[in-house]
Amino acid sequence: MAIIQCPSCNKRVSSRAEVCPYCDFQLAGRSPDELEQAQQRALQRRKEKLLGQSMLALLVAIGGFAYSFLEQPHPESWQAAVSYGAMALGLVWFIVNRVRILMVKRSR
Ligand SMILES: [Zn+2]
Structure with missing residues (x-):
């Protein structure tokens, strides 16, 4: 019995599975x-999902940046912490998604 990739x-999955x-x-x-x-379609779907996520991540980062730029919250306030956090989280999330997209592309 062999193992194949769905x-x-x-x-x-097992190659015997129907x-x-x-x-x-x-x-x-x-x-x-x-x-x-079917494999091409699944890859395409995964790539689109990751692209959507990286756009969302970019929006989070831009939102954090725009808030701290426009509102200029006091550096020790929770508003500043949240906006810096959003920037950092959005950037890290964005980079992680780009790497995952690269890996999906390379898996072919
Ligand atoms: Zn499957």
Whole structure:
């Protein structure tokens, strides 16, 4: 019995499984072309999700920056802590997402 990767969700499943136990993707009776297409679609979906997340992360960072720039909160106030936190969190989140997108691209 061999272990293959489900083309839809990328989890490891038995090559004997007719349906992926994780995402219910039909595995049996598919041509290699169909499996390839399903994998492409799944990759595309994952990339779009990550892109959406990195845009959100950028918005969080910009929001934090804009607030501290426009409102100029006192450096020791909680408003300043929140806006700096949002900037740092947004930037780190953004970078993490870019790396994950690169890894999705390289996995082909
Ligand atoms: Zn699956």
